[in-house]
Amino acid sequence: MSSLTDRRITHLPLYLLFLLVCLLSTAAADELQILLKLKSTLQASNTNNNIFNTWNSTNSVCSFTGIACNENGFVRDIDLSNQNLSGFLAADAICQLESLETLSLGFNFLHGTIKEDLNNCVNLKYLDLGNNLFSGSFPDISSLSRLEHLHLNYSGFSGTFPWKSLGNMTGLIRLSLGDNPFHQSPFPTEVLNLNKLIWLYLSNCSLGGSIPKGIGNLTELINLELSYNNMIGEIPSEITKLTKLWQLELYDNQFTGTLPSGLRNLTNLENFDASANLLEGDLSELGFLQNIVSLQLFENSFSGEVPTEFGEFKKLVNLSLYKNKLTGPLPQKLGSWSKIDFIDISENLLTGSIPPDMCKMGTMRGFLLVQNKFTGEIPANYAKCSTLKRFRVNINSLSGVVPPGIWGLPNAHIIDLTSNQFEGPITSDIGNAKMLAKLVVSYNQLSGELPDEISKATSLVSIVLNNNRFSGNLPGSIGDLRHLGTLYLQSNRFSASIPDSLGNCNLLSDLNMAENSLSGDIPSSLGSLPTLNSLNLSQNQLSGEIPKSLASLRLSLLDLSHNRLTGAIPESLSIAAYNSSFSGNSGLCSTDISSFPQCSSGSGMSKDVRTLIICFSAGSAILLVSLTCFLFLKKREKDEDRSLKEESWDIKSFHEISFTEGEILDSIRQENLIGKGGSGNVYRVLLANGKDLAVKHIWNTDPSDRKRFKSMAPVLAKRGGKLKEFNAEVQMLSSIRHVNVVKLYCSITSEDSSLLVYEYMPNGSLWDQLHTCQKMKLDWETRHEIAVGAAKGLEYLHHGLERLVMHRDVKSSNILLDEFLKPKIADFGLAKIVQATADKDSTHVIAGTPGYIAPEYGYTYKVNEKSDVYSFGVVLMELVTGKRPIEPEFGENKDIVSWVSSMLGSRESILSMVDSYIPEVNKEEVIKVLRIAILCTARVPELRPSMRSVVQMLEEAHETFKLLKIVISKDGAAADKKMKVVKGIEN
Incomplete structure (x- = not known):
């Protein structure tokens, strides 16, 4: 017996070893099944590089791509980030991997909700679910007490974040929860106890209240980001205890007061952004931040001088101080020591000369000194700055001759010298400006002839030279500018004839050569310009007959x-809209315009024309019948015009105006009609001073009932109440001032109708440019700028006013484009105005346009600001795909949102949605914008981001900095931080 026992004891280690091997084998088999289940829930969009090719039962799990094991062969890390994966997260399976420390699934297309099962991953140290399309609330994860890295930014989670679960994570090093539509909450006090944090990213997650003083406890912080929230109060002085800070981002809140004393202690600070707040005081504390790389303080109320110490900064790359109240000169050494990329100090009160060396290192791309009081000349050094894309010094008091090289900057997209005192010519260097789209130099004292070499700047879209002293001939080669859309040469001294080659500029829409000394005939080739919308050749010395080809325009x-034109005014141009278009030409005659002599048979009237008149007389009876029918069909329009003249009008101006009520009323005619909509007709009005306006005419009652209503005092009394409501609503809308919102000049009201007078947008709407015969082949940069600008306009309506203004009809046709394709939101709040003018029993309420209408309207008949967000998401899809919101190819009862959703199965199908006009190099960025569009069009309104979030996401999609690696733990683990795009004024 003893011997048997001894043998058993002798073989016990072998038994235990065998048992351990069996257990390990079973555990390995279990982990294999868990990973294969994970694979079944995820799909790799890129079939050319499928990360799951190695994930099969014949391989060891430790050899699976994206998997790392510990020394015992158990799964320790799962890293499937940035693999274009779609599907949902099976947390219940993943958390059965008992040794799992890292779960990294960021930058994918994962969707669905996250269940409480995630709480079972108790050994997790690193969790990254950011940059996905999840929905619903994020679960309580209190049990994850070993967590060191938590990344949930831009993941789509909403609801109330479980801040209390952070209380157990005392070892947390990195916390990134920004860019999610969480419910608003004050700054979470639980974070203040995480004293090992080096990275805190809480931007754009609906934080309110003030920054608590306890922030000073987080002394290990390298990065602190609280931007795009609703925070108020002063920046606490305790923030100056965070001496390790490398980046401090506080932009777009409502912080007040001055920069805290002691900010100079943050000597490691490289990136500081407190722009778009309500801060004031001087910038003296910042003069000690010698390591600063990016300093952005725009849109505040800072005053005083720019510290001279800024001129000694050795690392400065980006400086944005625009829209403040800064005075005095700029430090003359500014930029002398560093690789400046972008300088924008526009809209201040700065004086003195321009520092000469801001492009000394040859890296500057943006140079914006708009609307200050700078004097002196442009330093010659900037003529050598070949990297410049935007050179804008307009609205200053600069003088002297423009350095010749400025005209020929090879990468410049815009050169704007407007409203200064510059002299001298545009030199032949202009031929080197191959990328130049906009040359704007009006209101200076420039002189000389326009060089022939301007035709070599073949990217030119706008040439604005008006109100200078240019003279001589216009270059005949100007017709080589095939992209030219605007040519303003008025109020100069040009002579000789108008080049016939202008007829080759097929995109020309606005041509103004008034007030020069041009002579010779008007080229008939102008009549062949398919997009010409405005032609002003007044006050010259032009002679000969008016080309009949102009009648086709x-x-x-x-x-x-006021020229020297002779002969007959073409009959098709003899209309009321052009009554004053021919005055001051004593040699003209007309058969229709009474203010001109009647044309005789010898007055240039051909035999064919006389024959036509005889035929017209012979068939007058037939035409009279036709005219009767026409008048019957047009009765409503004529009644409207007549009614306008009969009404008593009340004008309320909201800006300084240079026109009268009569000018507007006289222009509400059928020939000036440029658009129709459910809310009324839109007319283009040309004022006597040459300025264009857009007027929307809204009837307060049905036109067929006007005569009946005039005899009904009770109805008029009711309408009087409605008129007050209308006026109150218009008064509120008139207070809106934003660069991306169409300006409302005034309202003109009567008992029966109302006129709203807006600024005029010469490039029509985004719909026109994307979907009609007027469309341009918009490059991606232009599309992105339109998206950001329109988003900023909507953001202002939603968040920038005392009370929210819902648009109610966001669509591409309500995003208008100025001469530089800068977007402006139109018809904002118009649905409410139309409701204010309608009868109480009316059921007609403008709630949107098919294809753009948010789904909740179908079952609640209610809209809020998230309905606007949905509609804007549709606009983003238009910009990305180039398709209309409703196309036959989508299928019956389907729109662009459902079509995009159906195309998310693979990377190839996703890329196939991108407009063919957009080059391959931009497509990755385009997909990011498509991701934003998908978020905006979530079916549940609460899951959609705010417009404030949308603006930030669009800007970040266009970021210019590379990912920055920062070592944050002893084992060499690194964290990627995408730096925010440098924000610059886009005036």
Whole structure:
């Protein structure tokens, strides 16, 4: 017996070893099944590089791509980030991996909700679910007490974040929860106890209240980001205890007061952004931040001088101080020591000369000194700055001759010298400006001839030279500028004839050569310009007959007055809209315009024309019948015009205006009609001073009932109440001031109708440019700028006013484009105005346009700001795909949102949605914008981001900095931080 026992004891280690091997084998088999289950819930969009190719039962799990094991062969890390994966997260399976320390699934297309099962991953140290399309609330994860890295930014989670679960994570090093539509909450006090934090990213997650003083406890912080929230109060002085800070981002809140004393202690600070707040005081504390790389303080109320110490900064790359109240000169050494990329100090009160060396290192791309009081000349050094893309010094008091090289900057997209005192010529260097789209130099004292070499700047879209002293001939080669859309040469001294080659500029829409000394005939080739909308050749010395080819144009403005023209005014141009277009030409005659002599048979009237008149007389009876029918069909329009003249009008101006009520009323005619909509007709009005306006005419009652209503005092009394409501609503809308919102000049009201007078947008709407015969091949940079600008306009309506303004009809046709394709939101709040003018029993309420309407309207008939967000998401899809919101190819009862959703199965199908006009190099960025569009069009309104979030996401999608690696733990683990795009004024 003893011997048997001894043998058993002798073989016990072998038994235990065998048992351990069996257990390990079973555990390995279990982990294999868990990973294969995970694979079944995820799909790799890129079939050319499928990360799951190695994930099969014949391989060891430790050899699976994206998997790392510990020394015992158990799964320790799962890293499937940035693999274009779609599907949902099976947390219940993943958390059965008992040795799992790292779960990294960021930058994918994962969706669905996250269940409480995640709480079972008790050994997790690193969790990254950021940059996905999840929905619903994030679960309580209190049991994850070993967590050191938590990344949930831009993941789509909403609801109330479980801040209390952070209380157990005392070892947390990195916390990134920003860019999620969480419910608003004050700054979470639980974070203040995480004294090992080096990275805190809480931007754009609906934080309110003030920054608590306890922030000073987080002394290990390298990065602190609280931007795009609703925070108030002063920046606490305790923040100056965070001496290790490398980046401090506080932009777009409502912080007040001055920069805290002691900010100079943050000597490691490289990136500081407190822009778009309500801060004031001087910048003296910042002069000690010698390591600063990016300093952005725009849109505040800072005053005083720019510290001279800024001129000694050795690392400065980006400086944005625009829209403040800064005075005095700029440090003359500014930029002398560093690789400046972008300088924008526009809209201040700065004086003195321009520092000469801001492009000394040859890296500057943006140079914006708009609207200050700078004097002196442009330093010659900037003529050598070949990297410059935007050179804008307009609205200053600069003088002297422009250095020749400025005209030929090879990468410049815009050169704007407007409203200074510059002299001298545009030199032949202009031929080197191959990328130049906009040359804007109006209101200076420039002189000389326009060089022939301007035709070599083949990217030119706008040439604005008006109100200078240019003279001589216009270059005949100007017709080589095939992209030219705007040519303003008025108020100069040009002579000789108009080049016939202008007829080759097929995109030309606005041509103004008034007030020069041009002579010779008007080229008939101008009549072949398919997009010409405005032609002003007045106050010259042009002679000869008016080309009959002009009759084929559909012009909103024609002015040939005060020339030496002779012969008959073409019959098709003899319309009321052009009554004043021919005055001051004593040699003209007309058969229709009474103010001109009647044309005789020898007055240039051909035999064919006389024959036509005889035929017209012979068939007058037939035409009279036709005219009767026409008048019957047009009765409503004529009644409207007549009614306008009969009404008593009340004008309320909201800006300084240079026109009268009569000018507007006289222009509400059928020939000036440029658009129709459910809310009324839109007319283009040309004022006597040459300025264009857009007027929307809204009837307060049905036109067929006007005569009946005039005899009904009770109805008029009711309408009087409605008129007050209308006026109150318009008064509120008139207070809106934003660069991306169309300006409302005034309202003109009567008992029966109302006129809203807006600024005029010469490039029509985004719909026109994307979907109609007027469309341009918009490059991706332009599309992105339109998206950001429109988003900023909507953000202002939602968040920038005392009370929220819902648009109610966001669509691409309500995003108008100015001469530089800068977007402006139109018709904001118009649905409410129309409701204010309607009868109480009316069921007609403008709630959107098919294809753009948010789904909740179908079952609640209610809209809020998230309905606007949905509609804007549709606009983003238009910009990305180039398709209309409703297309036959989508299928019956389907729109662009459902079509995009159906195309998310693979990377190839996703890329196939991108507009073919967009080059391959931009497509990765385009997909990021498509991701934003998908978030905006979530079916549940609460899951959609705010417009404030949308603006930030769009800007970050266009970021210019590379990922920055920062070592944050002893084992060499690194964290990627995508730096925010440098924000610059886009005036």
